[in-house]
Amino acid sequence: MGFKQAPYIMLDGRATEALAFYQNILGGETTITHYRDLPIDGMGGDPDWVMHGQLEVGGGVTIMVADGEQQRSADNPKVVICLYGDDRDELEGFFRGLSEGGSRSMPFEKAPWGSWFGEVIDPFGVTWMLEGGGDEQG
Missing domain, CATH: 3.10.180.10 (2,3-Dihydroxybiphenyl 1,2-Dioxygenase, domain 1)
Structure with a gap:
C-alpha cells in the first residue's frame, strides 16, 4: 500500500491568495471550503477564511492550505x-x-x-x- 505526502500551510487570512499564487506558478486545480461552508458550533475563524484549500498539481503534487487563528x-x-x-x-x-x-x-x-x-x-x-x-x- 502506498501513501502520499502533502505540505499543509497554515496562514492567517491569506490562504485564498496563497492558493492563487501557487496555482499561477505550478498550475493545477484548486478546491476551497470556507468556514461558512461547513459551520461547526463553537469553531472560531472568520466565515470568509479557508477551512481547507487544496491545490492538485500534475505528477502527484498536492499542496494544502488553511487559515486559522494560530500565531504565525x-x-x-x-x-x-x-x-x-x-x-x-x-x-x-x-x-x-x-x-x-x-x-x-x-x-x-x-x-x-x-x-x-x-x-x-x-x-x-x-x-x-x-x-x-x-x-x-x-
Missing part, C-alpha cells in the same frame, strides 16, 4: 516544502516565480552533490527548496 511569524515558518525532479528548467522557473514578492535565501545553482539546488521564501513566509536536474542539464 516569518521567524517561525509554517512549513518547508521541497520540490524536486529531473527538469532543471522547470524547477528554475518555479524558483523564480516563488521568489517574486519574497526573497532568495540560496541561489538556484549547481550544488556540490551534482544536481541544481536553490531555496526561496515566498511572500507568505513559506520556505521552498528546489532540487534536481542532475549533471545531464546545465
